[in-house]
Amino acid sequence: MSTEPGDPASDAVAHVGRGRPARYTHEGLLELVVGVFNERGYDGATMEDLSRASGLTKSAFYHHFSGKEQLLRMAVDRALGALSAVLDGTVAGGGRAVDQLENAIRGTTEVLLAELPYVTLLLRVRGNTDVEREALARRRALDARLAALVQSAADSGQIRADIDPRLISRLLFGMVNSLTEWYRPGGTASRREIVEAVAQLAVDGLTTRATDRRVPFTRGE
Amino acid sequence: MSTEPGDPASDAVAHVGRGRPARYTHEGLLELVVGVFNERGYDGATMEDLSRASGLTKSAFYHHFSGKEQLLRMAVDRALGALSAVLDGTVAGGGRAVDQLENAIRGTTEVLLAELPYVTLLLRVRGNTDVEREALARRRALDARLAALVQSAADSGQIRADIDPRLISRLLFGMVNSLTEWYRPGGTASRREIVEAVAQLAVDGLTTRATDRRVPFTRGE
DNA sequence: GTCTATATGTTGATAGAC
DNA sequence: GTCTATCAACATATAGAC
Numbered sequence: 001m002s003t004e005p006g007d008p009a010s011d012a013v014a015h016v017g018r019g020r021p022a023r024y025t026h027e028g029l030l031e032l033v034v035g036v037f038n039e040r041g042y043d044g045a046t047m048e049d050l051s052r053a054s055g056l057t058k059s060a061f062y063h064h065f066s067g068k069e070q071l072l073r074m075a076v077d078r079a080l081g082a083l084s085a086v087l088d089g090t091v092a093g094g095g096r097a098v099d100q101l102e103n104a105i106r107g108t109t110e111v112l113l114a115e116l117p118y119v120t121l122l123l124r125v126r127g128n129t130d131v132e133r134e135a136l137a138r139r140r141a142l143d144a145r146l147a148a149l150v151q152s153a154a155d156s157g158q159i160r161a162d163i164d165p166r167l168i169s170r171l172l173f174g175m176v177n178s179l180t181e182w183y184r185p186g187g188t189a190s191r192r193e194i195v196e197a198v199a200q201l202a203v204d205g206l207t208t209r210a211t212d213r214r215v216p217f218t219r220g221e
Numbered sequence: 222m223s224t225e226p227g228d229p230a231s232d233a234v235a236h237v238g239r240g241r242p243a244r245y246t247h248e249g250l251l252e253l254v255v256g257v258f259n260e261r262g263y264d265g266a267t268m269e270d271l272s273r274a275s276g277l278t279k280s281a282f283y284h285h286f287s288g289k290e291q292l293l294r295m296a297v298d299r300a301l302g303a304l305s306a307v308l309d310g311t312v313a314g315g316g317r318a319v320d321q322l323e324n325a326i327r328g329t330t331e332v333l334l335a336e337l338p339y340v341t342l343l344l345r346v347r348g349n350t351d352v353e354r355e356a357l358a359r360r361r362a363l364d365a366r367l368a369a370l371v372q373s374a375a376d377s378g379q380i381r382a383d384i385d386p387r388l389i390s391r392l393l394f395g396m397v398n399s400l401t402e403w404y405r406p407g408g409t410a411s412r413r414e415i416v417e418a419v420a421q422l423a424v425d426g427l428t429t430r431a432t433d434r435r436v437p438f439t440r441g442e
Numbered sequence: 443g444t445c446t447a448t449a450t451g452t453t454g455a456t457a458g459a460c
Numbered sequence: 461g462t463c464t465a466t467c468a469a470c471a472t473a474t475a476g477a478c
Contacts, residue, residue, distance in 0.1 A: 041347050043264035047454055060462045062455065101427075124345075126262050159427045163418045167410055171422055174399020175392050182391055189388055197384045201392055205426030206322075206380045268472060281444045283473065 029054055029064060034075045034117040042072060042121070043128075069131050076125060076135040079118035082111045083142055091145075098158035101149045102199060108146070109176050109198045113183060113191045120180040146173055172202055250275055250285060255296045255338040263293060263345070290352050297346060297356040300339035303332045304363055312366075319379035322370045323420060329367070330397050330419050334404060334412045341401040367394055393423055 036045045036053050047068060051061035065071055086107040090100055112119045122139065125132045147169040154165040176198060183194065257266045257274050268289060272282035286292055307328040311321055333340045343360065346353045368390040375386040397419060404415065 039347070040349055041262065041264050043262050044347070044349050046452080048452095056461095057463060058454085059456080059464080063461060068454070098427075126260070126265070128261055128265050153427075157429065160425070160429050163421065164410065164414075167415065167418050168422065168427070170403055171396050171399070171419060172427075174402060175396035177402075178392065178395025178399055181395060181398075189385065193385075194388065197388050198392060200384065201389065201426065203426045203428055204381070205422065205424045205428075206319075206374075206389070206393075207424055207426075208378065208381050267470080269470090277443095278445060279472085280446080280474080284443060288473075 024054060024056075024064070026064070030071065030074055030078075031117065033071050034121055037072070037075070038117055038120050038124075042068075042124070069129060072121070072125075072129075073131045073135075075118050076122045076131070079115055079122040080135065080138050080142070082115045083108060083119070084138075086111045087142060087145055091149075096158060097149065097152035097156050101153045101159070102203065104146060104149050105172065105176065105202055106195050106199050108173065109179065109195045110191065112176060112179055113194060116180065116183060116185070119177075123177055123180055143169075143173070175202070245275060245277075245285070247285065251292065251295055251299075252338065254286075254292050255342055258293070258296070259338055259341050259345075263289075263342070264349075290350060293342070293346075293350075294352045294356075296339050297343045297352070300336055300343040301356065301359050301363070303336045304329060304340070305359075307332045308363060308366055312370075317379060318370065318373035318377050322374045322380070323424065325367060325370055326393065326397065326423055327416050327420050329394065330400065330416045331412065333397060333400055334415060337401065337404060337406070344398055344401055364390075364394070396423070 032053050033050050036049050039045070040049060047058050047061065050068075050071070051058045054061060056064075087104060090103045090107050093100065093103060095103075122135060125135050125139075127133050127136050147166055150159070150169040150172070151165045153159045154161055154168075159168070179194065179198075183189075189197075253274050254271050257270050260266070261270060268279055268282065271289075271292070272279045275282060277285075308325060311324045311328050314321065314324060316324075343356060346356050346360075348354050348357050368387055371380070371390040371393070372386045374380045375382055375389075380389070400415065400419075404410075410418075
């Protein structure tokens with residue numbers, strides 16, 4: 001993470017103390033930390049890396065956080081909270097199952113892009129520690145809710161029935177989650193474009209189609 | 222990785238030596254090692270973990286491999302070789318761009334499922350060491366070839382033109398790559414089913430469609 | 443080829459001065 | 461709240477006996 005426009009470092013500094021370095025907000029520091037976690041991997045990032053990225057020594061850094069695992073917990077909690085909330089909103093909105101599903105796809109994609117570093121870290125958790133296992137369990141619960149949406153849409157004949165809904169759910173949200181592999185805030189595609197692309201590719205696939213979806217379907221040229 | 226049917230451990234033992242433990246093949250050991258890498262993460266896996274999984278002490282293990290990084294190189298080389306080969310075959314086959322693309326989707330999916338642990342490890346590489354950076358570079362080259370296939374299909378009007386081909390490529394192969402997150406060889410869905418599901422979802426999306434694709438297109442119920 | 447023992451470096455975390 | 465100094469645990473890797 002170099003210092004580019006929109007770099008989290010700019011948010012981290014609350015005000016400069018009278019001593020040597022700067023003072024930091026809890027949240028600003030966390031964003032820096034998560035950036036390092038995502039660069040080096042959670043295991044690969046050392047407390048020395050994390051503190052240096054904050055402009056603090058290890059000791060000063062330990063004054064703000066109890067340890068590496070607490071940092072991970074705070075980060076994945078933020079991601080899980082955001083994903084959980086958007087899913088709550090989607091289901092509360094009601095409507096046809098297929099529309100709820102499309103809303104869930106758009107909503108989770110939006111959250112992923114808006115909370116990119118936190119969701120990225122969440123998706124890379126492997127389960128080596130208690131914090132990680134707890135995060136995995138909560139993530140599985142979210143996945144189950146998404147799978148249930150797909151199942152409902154399939155049960156009511158609103159989406160294709162020739163593929164197992166569980167498989168569809170995994171592939172679909174696998175596509176969404178894969179955004180963490182390449183999306184970066186300053187890139188060519190805007191969030192809005194990406195959300196549209198994901199939703200449209202999910203619904204219609206690659207095939208060419210006229211603007212009015214009810215025209216006869218023809219494949220290729 | 223416990224000892225289940227089809228467990229790599231069974232392939233690892235070549236024959237029992239006259240001394241205490243067993244002898245191992247280079248390749249069988251590598252499969253065990255990659256399993257541990259994927260469980261604990263490359264950084265999280267210690268040489269102690271790796272040797273213990275092989276039933277050897279650390280020292281005996283070092284007799285077979287020069288170190289942790291060599292193991293990683295061998296593993297990602299295997300994945301990169303397999304992916305590269307399938308892509309070579311696809312392009313050599315010729316045909317319409319859209320058909321080459323569909324073949325590439327099927328081919329990379331098949332390779333991913335067949336070489337699951339190796340591809341999984343490859344996809345998790347972050348770039349902390351020279352070996353990792355080299356692997357990332359080779360992977361980017363493969364991604365570029367896939368993106369070029371999508372671009373060709375778009376240029377000749379064989380796939381939808383309302384989404385940036387680069388974005389399509391990333392989402393499509395992101396979906397394929399997401400299989401490493403959950404596919405396990407003994408599961409309910411066969412490789413064949415999964416390849417079909419990926420290809421069909423990619424081409425047609427979620428929408429219900431009659432068996433004959435040329436019937437008038439209707440959405441929902 | 444495998445073992446026990448150990449060298450050597452790194453890491454997460456703490457002590458205590460200022 | 462930040463620093464320098466340091467610890468105990470653990471990691472990669474090697475030495476050398478059998």
